[in-house]
Amino acid sequence: DTGVSQDPRHKITKRGQNVTFRCDPISEHNRLYWYRQTLGQGPEFLTYFQNEAQLEKSRLLSDRFSAERPKGSFSTLEIQRTEQGDSAMYLCASSGGQNYGYTFGSGTRLTVV
Amino acid sequence: TQLLEQSPQFLSIQEGENLTVYCNSSSVFSSLQWYRQEPGEGPVLLVTVVTGGEVKKLKRLTFQFGDARKDSSLHITAAQPGDTGLYLCADGNNRLAFGKGNQVVVIP
Numbered sequence: 001d002t003g004v005s006q007d008p009r010h011k012i013t014k015r016g017q018n019v020t021f022r023c024d025p026i027s028e029h030n031r032l033y034w035y036r037q038t039l040g041q042g043p044e045f046l047t048y049f050q051n052e053a054q055l056e057k058s059r060l061l062s063d064r065f066s067a068e069r070p071k072g073s074f075s076t077l078e079i080q081r082t083e084q085g086d087s088a089m090y091l092c093a094s095s096g097g098q099n100y101g102y103t104f105g106s107g108t109r110l111t112v113v
Numbered sequence: 114t115q116l117l118e119q120s121p122q123f124l125s126i127q128e129g130e131n132l133t134v135y136c137n138s139s140s141v142f143s144s145l146q147w148y149r150q151e152p153g154e155g156p157v158l159l160v161t162v163v164t165g166g167e168v169k170k171l172k173r174l175t176f177q178f179g180d181a182r183k184d185s186s187l188h189i190t191a192a193q194p195g196d197t198g199l200y201l202c203a204d205g206n207n208r209l210a211f212g213k214g215n216q217v218v219v220i221p
Contacts, residue, residue: 004155033209042117042201042211043156056208091155093209101146102209104155 006092006105013082013112020078021108025094032075033102034067035091036060043091049075082112115140117212119202125218126192133188134215136202141182144205149198150214156201192219 005024013019025032030051035043046065047057051072061067064082069075079086089109093102116139126132136145144163148156160169162178162185169176173196175188189196199214 040213042203042213045208045210048208058208093155100205101158101161102156102205104148104157106153107155109153
């Protein structure tokens with residue numbers, strides 16, 4: 001297993017466009033998480049899945065954001081009608097359960113121009 | 114809402130010196146995890162501590178968990194340039210709440 005993979009690594013988009021990011025977790029991990037990180041801040045929780053069920057969403061996750069994990073394996077995070085404030089690093093992580101260590105991907109750096 | 118405060122936010126030291134950074138929580142940790150993050154990469158787990166008063170060592174890094182399970186320290190002995198990075202503490206609950214991090218720069 002090569003760890004958590006995220007694609008793309010970098011994305012530049014024009015304001016108002018939609019973007020979608022993909023995360024492939026470690027195969028035996030049933031939990032998958034999305035975070036957003038801006039410069040000088042720690043990662044902020046967005047949402048998490050246990051298998052295919054989305055169990056929690058942060059208030060940071062506005063209506064323009066949607067995440068899916070259709071078969072309990074990979075996950076996608078879509079941002080509709082992007083705004084400049086959406087520019088950030090979007091991190092995905094997976095784990096085997098609560099209080100287990102989390103394995104992070106390298107992130108997707110989004111720049112909205 | 115749990116608040117995690119890390120101090121100092123930024124620390125610059127010479128190679129070979131020792132350093133200590135701190136993490137304090139407004140509530141008891143479910144479990145405490147320390148991560149290190151390098152620019153352009155995701156955080157990498159260093160250690161998980163669960164029991165109050167627990168001390169764990171990872172080569173030159175020593176992690177201490179407070180007796181009340183609301184604070185922790187990370188001590189680095191004889192720092193090396195490879196120790197440069199953003200050190201993040203986090204509560205290993207369902208959503209892994211992070212502090213803002215301790216940015217450490219070790220100058221050769």
